[in-house]
Amino acid sequence: MINRIKCLKPIPKDNLIRYYKVTETLHETSFGKVHKVLKRNDESNKHFIIKEIPLRNADISHVNKEFINLRHIPENIGPKAHRLVETGGPKSRYQMLLDYEEGLDLYEYFDRFQNSSINIPKENVREIIFNILLKINTLNQHNFSHLDLKLENIILKKPDNSMVYPVKLIDFGSSYEFKGETLKNIDILIGTNYYSSPELNKKLITKKSDIWSLGVIAHVLLYYRYPYKEGITSYNYKYLKSSDMDIYDSKDFSCSSNKFVRDCLVFDWEKRPSPSQLLKHEWFKELL
Numbered sequence: 001m002i003n004r005i006k007c008l009k010p011i012p013k014d015n016l017i018r019y020y021k022v023t024e025t026l027h028e029t030s031f032g033k034v035h036k037v038l039k040r041n042d043e044s045n046k047h048f049i050i051k052e053i054p055l056r057n058a059d060i061s062h063v064n065k066e067f068i069n070l071r072h073i074p075e076n077i078g079p080k081a082h083r084l085v086e087t088g089g090p091k092s093r094y095q096m097l098l099d100y101e102e103g104l105d106l107y108e109y110f111d112r113f114q115n116s117s118i119n120i121p122k123e124n125v126r127e128i129i130f131n132i133l134l135k136i137n138t139l140n141q142h143n144f145s146h147l148d149l150k151l152e153n154i155i156l157k158k159p160d161n162s163m164v165y166p167v168k169l170i171d172f173g174s175s176y177e178f179k180g181e182t183l184k185n186i187d188i189l190i191g192t193n194y195y196s197s198p199e200l201n202k203k204l205i206t207k208k209s210d211i212w213s214l215g216v217i218a219h220v221l222l223y224y225r226y227p228y229k230e231g232i233t234s235y236n237y238k239y240l241k242s243s244d245m246d247i248y249d250s251k252d253f254s255c256s257s258n259k260f261v262r263d264c265l266v267f268d269w270e271k272r273p274s275p276s277q278l279l280k281h282e283w284f285k286e287l288l
Contacts, residue, residue, distance in 0.1 A: 011064070014085040016050050016095045023047070031057045032093075036100060047100035049079065054093045055086070063094050066173045070098070073144055077135050078169045101168045103158065107151035110221060122257065124165065125221045128156070129214065129260075130284050131167045136210045137275035145205065148174040149213035150195045151220065176205050183207075193237040194226050199269045201238045208272045215264025222257060223248040227265060242267040256283040 020037035027034040032053040038045065053063060063084070070081035083097040106128070113120045132154060139146060146153075146169055157166040174190040184205040191200050197212035199205075219227040226232075229246045247265060249258055260283040266272040 011060070011084055011086045011094065013088045014083075014095075015087045016083065016085060016097055020048060020050060020097075022050075047102075048082070049098040049100050051096040051098060052093050053096075054091070058094055062173065063096070066175065067096055069144065069172050069175045069177060072177070073142060073172070073175075074138060076168075077138055078172060101155045101157070101170060103155040103168070105152055105170075106154040106156060106167075106217070106221075109156055110151055114224065119224075120221055122222075125218070126257065126283060126287070128165045128167065128221065129218050130279075130287055131165060132169075132214060132217070133275055133278055135167060135169055136214065137279060139210070140207055140275050143178040144175055145178070145207055145210050146172065146175050146213075147200065147205065147209055148191050148195075149210050149217065150192050151217060154217075178207060189238065193234040194228070194232075196237075197269065198240055198242075198267055201240060206269045208269045208274060211264050211272055211275065211278065212269075215261050218257075218261050218264065219247065222261065223250065227261070256281070259283070 016037075019040055021040055022035045022037050024036040025033055026036055026049075032051065035050045035052065037048050037050050039048070067081050067084040070078060079099040079101050081096060081098050083095075085095050087093050087095060110120070132149070136146070136149075148171060149169070153169060153171045155168040155170055157168060176184065178184070183199075186203045186205055189201070189203060190196070191209075191213075195213045195216050197206075197209040200209050200212075216227060219225070225248065227245060227247045228237075228240070229244050232240065232244050245265065245267070247258075247262055260278070260281050263273055263278065263281070
């Protein structure tokens with residue numbers, strides 16, 4: 001059972017750049033930066049991530065929650081969080097030190113095929129989706145949901161002997177720990193347009209919200225488009241209705257893969273299968 005922190009400690013003042021050298025800025029927007037760094041005066045050559053968020057863009061409870069959740073989830077799910085500090089000064093920002101996850105994010109992997117004449121091998125898609133589902137199931141067993149699963153937040157690790165594409169999940173800023181309840185009303189919209197579940201669009205968190213996102217990811221990898229009609233945009237996605245769905249069905253793909261997508265994209269979350277149920281899906285029978 002995960003130990004819960006009943007009160008949040010004040011974030012200490014410091015600047016992680018004093019101890020780590022930036023080797024590459026991976027992402028930079030008005031909302032913050034993500035740096036790849038090396039520890040100064042350390043010959044191990046081990047990379048870390050420093051995530052920087054200006055105080056003007058940050059909700060302290062949100063930042064603290066991400067740090068605490070990353071400290072509590074199993075290490076094989078996502079990056080380990082080491083430190084959280086506030087730099088202070090006129091341009092003060094929060095800095096979070098995380099393990100660097102070596103690999104390719106799923107969007108980069110998808111984009112390589114999208115820009116070529118070759119489709120992603122169906123067997124690869126099945127392996128990837130199965131391994132993401134394993135992570136979702138483990139999170140559920142520890143009473144967590146990620147709530148912002150998308151191509152960019154999934155890292156494909158180097159293949160090993162047991163799995164073709166082991167995965168790690170990143171960006172737990174929207175994640176939630178269930179404390180006895182099975183659903184939770186929230187005050188703000190979280191997640192990402194085109195991937196967030198219908199109930200999440202109505203500010204309701206459930207343990208099955210990640211399953212909808214997985215269905216969208218599977219649909220994109222299999223059919224190279226989102227499972228919605230053309231009129232759905234980032235502006236009206238939060239009003240998504242069941243009649244807006246357009247799940248592709250192709251004779252070129254196995255019936256079981258298409259059935260898996262449809263099972264994930266059940267509009268009513270109460271009728272949507274759980275991660276443990278989906279692990280027994282016929283699409284994965286050759287992997288079990």
